Amino acid sequence: MKFVPHTHTHTHTHGCGIFTFKNLHNAYKSCLEGKVNAQSASEFTEHLERNLLVMTRDLANRTYKVGQFTCFPITDPKLREVWAADFRDRIIHHLFVSQIEARWEKVFIYDSYACRTEKGAHKAVRKIKREVTPPGMLYLHVDIRGFFTSIDKDILFAILSKKIKHPDLVYLMKLIIFHDPKSNYVIRGNERLLHDIPAHKSLFKVPNGKGLPIGNYTSQFFANVYLNELDQYAKRILKCRHYFRYMDDVLIIDRNQNHLCMLAKQINLFLHEKLKIELHPKKTILQRADTGIDFLGYVIHPEYSLSRKRVVGNVRKKLAYFNKQLSKIQGGVTSRNEEIEQVVRNAQAVINSYWGHFKHANCGKLKEKLYEKHFDELKKYLELSKLTRNHFIIKNGVFPEKK
Secondary structure, three states: OOOOOOOOOOOOOOOOOOOOHHHHHHHHHHHHHOOOOHHHHHHHHHOHHHHHHHHHHHHHOOOOOOOOEEEEEEOOOOOEEEEEOOHHHHHHHHHHHHHHHHHHHOOOOOOEOOOOOOOOHHHHHHHHHHHOOOOOOEEEEEEEOOHHHHOEHHHHHHHHHOOOOOHHHHHHHHHHHOOOHHHOEEEOOOHHHHHOOOHHHOOOOOOOOEOOOEOEHHHHHHHHHHHHHHHHHHHHHOOOOEEEEEOOEEEEEEOOHHHHHHHHHHHHHHHHHHHOOOEOOOOOEEEEHHHOEEEOOEEEOOOOEEEOHHHHHHHHHHHHHHHHHHHHOOOOOHHHHHHHHHHHHHHHHHHHHHHHHHOOOOOHHHHHHHHHHHOHHHHHOEEEOOOOOOOEEEOOOOOOOOO
C-alpha cells in the first residue's frame, strides 16, 4: 500500500467552504497519482464534471453516501486483509488530507518517518547509522499488537478535533472515521485466506468502534496522528534522545539497559491508558547495537547495513515461483510467447523492487549470489542494465515486436 503525500495545500478560513469544485478537482488529480483501480477511475472520469458537481452538492448538503469497499487478502510481506475504497470515496480522502496535512506536519516530531514528504525508511536507516556509531550503545525495538485494527475511533476523533474546527472538515472526519466498511463490501481474491488472518488483525473480528481499514489513503495519515501522542510523550516526558518511529515500529537507542527496560514499561502503560492499544509481547527486542539493529528490513551497523534474512528468504521464494511458472510454459506459439512475456514482466517488476531495496545496503555479493544461483530460467529473458547496474531489463529480441 503506497501513501503519496498530497502536494496541493489550500488555506481556508472558517468562513470559506471546503466543498468547492476546484478543491474536489484537485483531489481527483491527486487521487489519480496513487494506485487506483483503472476501471473505476476511467468510469468516473468519463463523466468527470457531472460527477464532481454531484459530489460537491452532496457534501455541502451533508447527504454524501460512502460507497462499496472491496476486501481482499495479500500475502506479501505477510498475510493481511486490505479494504479498497470506491474511487469516488478516495477523492474524498485526498480532499480531507490536503486540508489538514500541513498543520499536523508542524506538530510531528522530526524522527517520525512513515508516509511523510522527504522522510521514509531509507532516511531513517541513514540517521540511525549515525546514532549507533558510539560504542556501548543498546537498542530497544517494539511494535504495537494489531495496530490498525486496535485504533480506537473515539480517541482518534478526539485527538483530531483539538486542531480541526472547520464544520466541513469535522463532517468529513466523522464520515471517514466512523464509517464501517463491513456495512457494504464485496470480497475479491482467495476468500479462504481471509479466514486465516488472526482475529486481532481482521476488521471482521474486532469490536465496534475499533480499527481503521488498511488500504484507505487516510488510514496511514491517521496512524501518524494517533501515534504522535506517543512520540510527544517519549520526547517531552520520557526525554528519549535517540527515538525513531516508522508507523507502529519504534526504536530507542541508549547506553543504559535498565533505563531501556523502564522505557518499555512506561510506553506500554501510556499506550494502554491513553490510546487503548498495547505493545506486542513477543516483539520487544533489547540488544547491543553493535550486533546490528534489525529495523525496517535492514540490519544496521555503524559502518554498513545488510538486508534482513526474511527479505532475502522472500526474494528466493519469489524467484523460485517465477522460474517454476516459466518451466511449465512450453512451445513457441504466439499465445505461449504472450504467457511467457507476462510472467517475465511480472518477475521484472518484483525483482527490481527488491534490487531497489538492496541498493540502500551493502548487498553486492548477495545480489551476485542470487543471480547466479536463483535466476535459472529468468536468465534467458532478463539482464542487468548496463546504465545503472542496479535494475533488470528485458533482453533485446526475446519477445516478438508487436505490430
